[in-house]
Amino acid sequence: xxxxxxxxxxxxxxxxxxxxxxxxxxxxxxxxxxxxxxxxxxxxxxxxxxxxxxxxxxxxxxxxxxxxxxxxxxxxxxxxxxxxxxxxxxxxxxxxxxxxxxxxxxxxxxxxxxxxxxxxxxxxxxxxxxxxxxxxxxxxxxxxxxxxxxxxxxxxxxxxxxxxxxxxxxxxxxxxxxxxxxxxxxxxxxxxxxxxxxxxxxxxxxxxxxxxxxxxxxxxxxxxxxxxxxxxxxxxxxxxxxxxxxxxxxxxxxxxxxxxxxxxxxxxxxxxxxxxxxxxxxxxxxxxxxxxxxxxxxxxxxxxxxxxxxxxxxxxxxxxxxxxxxxxxxxxxxxxxxxxxxxxxxxxxxxxxxxxxxxxxxxxxxxxxxxxxxxxxxxxxxxxxxxxxxxxxxxxxxxxxxxxxxxxxxxxxxxxxxxxxxxxxxxxxxxxxxxxxxxxxxxxxxxxxxxxxxxxxxxxxxxxxxxxxxxxxxxxxx
Numbered sequence: 001x002x003x004x005x006x007x008x009x010x011x012x013x014x015x016x017x018x019x020x021x022x023x024x025x026x027x028x029x030x031x032x033x034x035x036x037x038x039x040x041x042x043x044x045x046x047x048x049x050x051x052x053x054x055x056x057x058x059x060x061x062x063x064x065x066x067x068x069x070x071x072x073x074x075x076x077x078x079x080x081x082x083x084x085x086x087x088x089x090x091x092x093x094x095x096x097x098x099x100x101x102x103x104x105x106x107x108x109x110x111x112x113x114x115x116x117x118x119x120x121x122x123x124x125x126x127x128x129x130x131x132x133x134x135x136x137x138x139x140x141x142x143x144x145x146x147x148x149x150x151x152x153x154x155x156x157x158x159x160x161x162x163x164x165x166x167x168x169x170x171x172x173x174x175x176x177x178x179x180x181x182x183x184x185x186x187x188x189x190x191x192x193x194x195x196x197x198x199x200x201x202x203x204x205x206x207x208x209x210x211x212x213x214x215x216x217x218x219x220x221x222x223x224x225x226x227x228x229x230x231x232x233x234x235x236x237x238x239x240x241x242x243x244x245x246x247x248x249x250x251x252x253x254x255x256x257x258x259x260x261x262x263x264x265x266x267x268x269x270x271x272x273x274x275x276x277x278x279x280x281x282x283x284x285x286x287x288x289x290x291x292x293x294x295x296x297x298x299x300x301x302x303x304x305x306x307x308x309x310x311x312x313x314x315x316x317x318x319x320x321x322x323x324x325x326x327x328x329x330x331x332x333x334x335x336x337x338x339x340x341x342x343x344x345x346x347x348x349x350x351x352x353x354x355x356x357x358x359x360x361x362x363x364x365x366x367x368x369x370x371x372x373x374x375x376x377x378x379x380x381x382x383x384x385x386x387x388x389x390x391x392x393x394x395x396x397x398x399x400x401x402x403x404x405x406x407x408x409x410x411x412x413x414x415x416x417x418x419x420x421x422x423x424x425x426x427x428x429x430x431x432x433x434x435x436x437x438x439x440x441x442x443x444x445x446x447x448x449x450x451x452x453x454x455x456x457x458x459x460x461x462x463x464x465x466x467x468x469x470x471x472x473x474x475x476x477x478x
Contacts, residue, residue, distance in 0.1 A: 011242040011266060012170075016187035018273045019141050019174045024133040024464075027140055028274075031281035032464065035139040038104055040436050040460045041288050042097045042115040043078070043476060048366060048443030049099030050079040050478075052344075054211040058095055062088050075123045076473040079447060087226045090123035094218035100366060101214060101348050102292035102443075105425075106147050106285065108399045109156030110164045111295060114146040114286060116217035117172045120225040124179045125469045132463035134179055142175035143283035144274065152268040158328070160255045160262050161202045165216040169198030170242070172224020173231070180232050187228075192237025194220075194227035195248070208337050209345035288425040288436070291364050294349045296329035298423035299404035301354050301364060307406055307418035308359055315360045315382060322407040323351055324391040326398045334388030340380070344369045355406075356382035366443070397421070433461070448478055 049055055059080055063070050066084055075089035076082070078096055083089075094116055097103050103115045121138035125131070149167040153159075157166055173190035182190060198220045204212045227237065241247045243266065255262040274281045291298055300323050307313065325333070329351075338350035347353045347369055356379050357368045367373070394403040401421040408416045422428050431439075437457060444453045456475040459466065466472075 010188070010239050010244060011269060012188045012191045012239055013184060014270055015145065015174060016177070016182075016184040016191065018275070019145075019178050020182065020184045020187060022137065022141065022178070022275070024137045026274075026276050027137065028277045028279070028281060031140050031274075031283055032136055034281075034283045034286075035136045035143075036461055036463050037433060037436060038115055038143070038283070038286070038288075039118070039135075039139065039463065040433070040440060040457060041431075042103055042118065043456060043460060043472075044436070044440035044443045045098075045100060045103045045115075046078045046093060046096035046119075047440075047447045047476065048102065049096035050447060052099040054214065055092075055096050055099045057211070058092060058215075062092060075126045076477075078473070078476045079478045081473070081477045086123040086127040087222055087229070089126075090120035090225045091218055091222035093119035093122065094221045095215060098214045098218050100292050100369075100443075101294060102289050102366070105287050105289055105295040105298075106150055107295055107402075108147075108151040109153040110150045110158050110167060112146050112150040112164050112167065113217060114143040114171075114283075117142040117146060117168060117175055117221045117224065119218070120172055120221040121175050121179050122469060122472075124176055124225060124228070126473070128179065129468065130179060131467040131469065132465065135469060136464060138175045138179050140281055140283055141178055142171060143286060144281060145171040145174050145269075147282040147286060148269045152265045154263040154265060155257060157252070157262075158202060159257050160252060163200040163202045163204050163216055165198060165200040165204075165220040168217050168220035169195045169223055170248075172221045173227045174224075176225045176228035177231065180228050182228060182231060186231045188239045189235065189237045190224070190227045190231035192239055192241045193230055193235065194223045194237070195241045196238060197227075198223050205332065205349065207335065209343065209349055211345065213345045213349075285427055287423075287427055288431045290424040290431065290435075290439075291354075292348060292366050292369065293354050293364065294333060296325065296402065297333055297349075297351055297354050298425070299402040299420045300325055300329075300351060300406055301358055302423045303404050303406040303418040303420040304355055304358055304408075305364075306420070307408055307416050308362075310418070311408075311416045313359070313408055313410065313416065317410045317412075318359065318382075318385060318408055319411055320407075320409040321355055321359070321386045322409070323355060323386060323388045324394070324405040324407075325351075325388065326394045326403070327390040327392075329404075330388050330390040339383050339386075341374055344371065344374060347374045351388050352383040352386040353379070355386045402426075444476075448476060452476070 073084035
């Protein structure tokens with residue numbers, strides 16, 4: 001089966017027409033399975049994320065804001081079971097997925113975490129009494145649009161100093177609007193409402209990081225849900241938000257990057273949009289994280305851990321750890337503040353910290369980002385041995401590969417080097433369902449218990465068989 005396609009004046013209309021026509025039966029079996037695996041990974045991340053300080057702060061805030069209505073809403077939050085409206089529930093659940101920076105990753109011109117979006121459609125499924133097939137369809141749409149948006153910047157909004165939540169605000173209303181059965185015209189308005197509210201500067205991931213680092217993308221997802229609900233009532237937004245007067249293309253066209261005006265490749269968004277089971281869906285190209293750290297840290301940390309294990313290197317033997325990465329990784333992960341992280345948010349974006357704690361502890365798990373470990377001054381001398389440098393020869397290989405080389409020099413003058421181009425979790429070296437299950441239980445076992453983890457995993461992997469999403473919330477309640 002396949003869907004019809006027609007051209008329209010503005011890009012948002014083309015995307016809306018595609019999404020409104022796509023049906024669950026048009027998805028490939030591989031895309032359906034991938035959607036379930038990403039939900040498996042995302043719910044595990046949400047269980048662990050529910051225990052983070054920022055997630056607790058947000059839950060307390062929204063409970064207080066609900067006042068006498070607290071707990072009486074139509075939609076449910078993971079773990080706590082707090083019930084509220086679909087917009088707030090979608091946001092709180094999305095933040096839990098994102099809170100540990102342990103969820104999925106897709107990085108082309110721009111980084112993206114498509115699973116930051118999917119809690120918003122989940123809330124709308126609960127609100128509207130929809131089931132697993134509806135959720136899978138919305139998930140595949142979210143990934144398709146978000147990943148294309150991550151590819152179409154030349155060189156990407158991150159390079160212009162903006163955060164990718166700017167792009168998520170264009171993708172979220174499309175996934176949410178499909179669940180609400182918006183017409184193409186209504187979805188165009190939803191895109192315009194959402195995107196015009198959520199332009200996000202890159203300051204949230206530059207220098208010293210704060211709670212906002214893991215909040216801006218879930219907030220963009222939240223805006224997508226609210227915008228779709230508003231559009232369903234007839235509220236309007238600019239249809240030219242992509243490619244019309246003072247839209248995305250226009251405002252970024254004033255920005256210079258490497259001597260050229262910022263630009264976007266429209267064809268990446270519109271070309272070969274999947275319309276049938278025989279087509280390729282972008283969700284199959286997205287990766288997962290085997291470490292709870294920033295995406296560009298995975299390849300160098302993988303190289304470090306392999307080098308240490310292969311040569312039985314002890315931390316007290318090391319005089320220098322040279323880390324060669326692409327320029328943007330050196331800029332994001334090796335700036336001076338990253339050598340003295342004072343929060344979990346900065347530590348998981350710090351190559352010096354991740355490399356130091358990896359070689360000292362022999363592992364990098366959520367335990368390594370607890371406050372007492374981040375603030376342990378014994379790690380400072382090890383961090384100071386880490387030298388992060390940009391390797392120009394690696395640039396031409398990115399984003400197809402994430403080349404990283406780690407060279408460890410020991411006190412006796414020996415050097416050991418290891419290069420990694422594809423980190424574990426990349427689609428070319430994917431995590432299996434069993435490996436995701438291990439991660440799920442490590443994050444969720446202490447929150448909902450082993451039995452709860454088992455029930456949740458079974459529900460997720462049979463998602464298409466369920467006519468309601470209630471069982472997912474029942475299995476993820478503490």
